[in-house]
Amino acid sequence: MNYHIRYYGDPVLRTKSKRVESIDEDFGFFAEQLVEMMYEYDGVGLAAPQVGVSKRVFAVDDGTGSGWKVVINPEIIRRSQETETNEEGCLSVPEIYESVQRPKKITVRYQNLKGEIVEESLEGYPAVVFQHETDHLNGILFIDHLSVTKRRLLHRALTDIQRRAVPRMDPDFEEPHRLDAEPNPKAKETF
Numbered sequence: 752m753n754y755h756i757r758y759y760g761d762p763v764l765r766t767k768s769k770r771v772e773s774i775d776e777d778f779g780f781f782a783e784q785l786v787e788m789m790y791e792y793d794g795v796g797l798a799a800p801q802v803g804v805s806k807r808v809f810a811v812d813d814g815t816g817s818g819w820k821v822v823i824n825p826e827i828i829r830r831s832q833e834t835e836t837n838e839e840g841c842l843s844v845p846e847i848y849e850s851v852q853r854p855k856k857i858t859v860r861y862q863n864l865k866g867e868i869v870e871e872s873l874e875g876y877p878a879v880v881f882q883h884e885t886d887h888l889n890g891i892l893f894i895d896h897l898s899v900t901k902r903r904l905l906h907r908a909l910t911d912i913q914r915r916a917v918p919r920m921d922p923d924f925e926e927p928h929r930l931d932a933e934p935n936p937k938a939k940e941t942f
C-alpha cells in the first residue's frame with residue numbers, strides 16, 4: 752500500500768487511534784514505512800494517523816543521536832507542573848510554526864517493536880516531540896494548544912491548507928506529494 756501525508760482537514764487527523772494489539776510481521780512492515788517516510792519528509796517524528804492509519808504508533812528521531820525509534824501504544828504517566836514553551840511545526844499543518852506550552856518533564860511508557868514495555872523520563876526536545884506525537888494519536892493537533900486569538904489569526908492559513916488538502920483525500924491518489932513543494936525557507940523542524 753502506498754501511504755501519503757494527510758493534511759489539516761483530513762478526518763483521520765481528528766480520530767482517536769486504536770491500540771496496537773499485535774506486533775506481527777505486517778505491523779513491522781508498516782512501522783518500517785513510517786520510519787522511512789519520516790526521513791523522506793525530514794520530520795523528527797511521524798504518527799500513523801499522519802499517513803492515514805488510525806493506530807497508536809509513531810516514529811521518532813529527535814536528534815539526540817540515538818537514531819530512530821518506533822513508539823507503540825504510548826502513555827504519558829507523569830507530567831511535571833513546570834512547563835516550557837517551544838516552537839512547533841507539523842508535517843500535517845505545513846508552513847505554520849507557533850510556540851506551544853507543555854509540561855517540561857514527562858514519564859512515558861510504551862512498547863517497542865519487540866513488544867517490550869519501555870519506561871523513560873524525558874525532558875527538553877524529546878519530551879516535546881513525544882507529547883506532540885501522542886497528541887496525534889488522540890486526534891489533537893499542536894494548533895489546538897494555542898490561544899483563541901492566535902487560532903483566529905491562523906484561520907485563513909488553515910482554511911487554505913484544508914482547501915489544498917481535500918483533493919489529496921481522493922482514494923486514487925498515489926504519489927506521495929508534499930503540500931509545500933517549495934523548500935521551506937524557515938527550514939525548521941516539523942513533526
Ligand SMILES: [Zn+2]
Binds near residue numbers: 942
Ligand atoms: Zn504533527
